Amino acid sequence: MGYKPKYAASPRKREPDVIRTKPEPEKKPSRPKKAQSKAGRIFQIILTVILVPVCAFATGKLLMDMVETVGRPKAAVVVKTKDMAMLDDFDAYVEKSMAQADSGLKVSHLGLTEQTEPTEEETEPVREHYTIPEDALVAPKPNPSCYGQVDSPAEMEPILKKAKWILDGQKTYFQTNQQIYEDSFIRYYLDDSIFAVTWQEVHDDSVYTFSEIKVEDASQFRRHLADGQYGSDTQYLTTEMAETVNAVVASAGDFYRFRNFGAVVYQGETRRVEGTYAETCYIDRSGDMHFTRGGEVLTVQDVQAFVDEHDINFSLAFGPILVDNYELVEHTWYGVGEITEGYARAALCQMDSLHYIVVTANTTGPHQSIPTVAQFAKNITATGCRMAYCLDGGQTATIVMNNDLVNRPVNGQQRKMSDIIYFATAVPEGGTDNG
Template sequence: MKQPLFRPYRWAVIYSVILTASVSFTLLDTFVLPKSLADASFTSPPSTTVAGSSGSAASSWEDVSAAAETETVSQSKAVITDTSYEDENVKISIETVRKYDSTLYVADIQVSDPSYLKTALANQTYGRNITATTSDIAEENNAIFAINGDFYGFRDSGYVLRNGVAYRDTARSGDNDALVIDKDGNLSVVSEGEVSMDSLSEQGAWQVLSFGPGLVEGGSIVVDSSSEVGKAMASNPRTAIGQVSELHYMVVVSDGRTSESEGLSLLQLAQELKDRGCTVAYNLDGGGSSTMYFNGEVVNKPTSGRSIGERKVSDIVYIGY
């Protein structure tokens, strides 16, 4: 008589248990378990020398220290209201608009130097499943204004260049747009499949974010009524950034997926940015990630459609010293 362990169905059960455990671990490792891959706590502004490059990185510390003192004085003289901030280097005004059966929050931003347009990673760490809310990342970096970024950690591919440091040089497959912010603070949209990360760095890229698509290029809308991100719904909470002119930016965040605010299509989002003078504009992560932070408060009403509140994300784009 065969022992129970050697009956064929027993082996099937054991195999199923092992397979289930393996799949569960893979899913946990991919989507849940935090994994730090690089420290992102120090980044030099575009005007200083990055350690490891030609020139003296050490000498830049004196410049940074002197600039920090000047900037502290500037912030202390800032004129701040619930919807605006202005000092000698940064000017931000925020307007709330009802349009397309949705609530839009539009930020008009002007800075005196490209170094005030920054990015930051959650917990100052590049890695897998390293997340925090937009407001927490903003507060950790003393941001005046912030929006969610591209949520790079949700994918294993897509260029990631932040504050001059390349963290991931693997392009996404297919036709995907990346946002490039160069050392002069100018925005441009490129196709990841047509240009390498090395090439972008050599051309002066300071930030590269991978979500998309591009919305406005050369002053013209480049999406249509059928454009969408993956299999997302046609109307969503959205986050987008555009450039009007040198060191002059426009940001639009929309609420969505609620009875009070339907959300925007990509075409509507592009039209809003074009109408406000943007010559280039780019769609960042949306849905439950869409968040605008200003002067210590979350301005919009982030929601996934099921619950109200901020989603934890990988990164932010922000204005600050």
């Protein structure tokens, strides 16, 4: 007898072995493939072979045009040459020359003497030579009656004639047929020790302000630092400093306090030397300009040796050199002044012994271009100067005459700065009236 529990499970039928596999995913019914026509295939090939290169070419061309446009500035407005009566002026000159020749034909020759009546040159009064003492902080005051202004270059002829003795045979860049900026006039100053004429011209759609100065003594070409001393932190407007020192004509200098650059020489003493690539301009005690190039003088001792050798009075540290012994100096790079960009510019030029031009280039009125250094230098060489050197440009570029600002600085306003160069009368009583 076997034991069988009450609730024993009944024998189950053994189910057959089944190999369990993952259920197959439901297959989506596939769309029947469209048979691609021959025409469609050809069209696709054409699209790929032709359209892609054409688009690529068009894009490349567009890029080149963009580079071309961005890389080239707008062309400047061109001003036509004014009508002139050149042969009329020539005839007038010939008439004057023949009249001069006629003045040599005197009846007194009948006496067969070798004496001739004195010419105008021989009756020129003996003029005293004036000098400004080196330690003078300010120059003598100019004579207000020696200043004048005219509307056209032709009206300067009698002034140029009176200034002949101070020009001492030197030719001026300013001529009576000068083409001046039509919205401007000409200012001048003439006394027994200095002749200055200031005017404006248009070059490359930029207004250039020129001030041409001839002095009798090198002491009349001077440098003034703010507060009259090296290293002052106070800054002034060019007009303020010009008035302080009684300048006839003044220009902003090199802004020596703004940047450590170049060799700074003041009152014959080297104060600072910085920068290996700086080109520095030096003025000696005869009023002549000298240059040192980048890398030539790198220490205070080197500079002082140069100063002693050439009897240097003061230096200007900005640059670059534009003209050296009548040769245009070209630069592809310079450390200051953004030379390859359009910028308001300033320069000091030496024409001849004790004969200078200070010049700025700005936007004024309808003339809204400003030059690169290369363009500026090209227009400077037209003056025929022997030496030329860039001063601090931008808003600093200013020319002042009779305490009035002549050029239009950037944004129409002067910028305060640390120094000026200026030309002054040496006549103690403030100039003899030659007007």
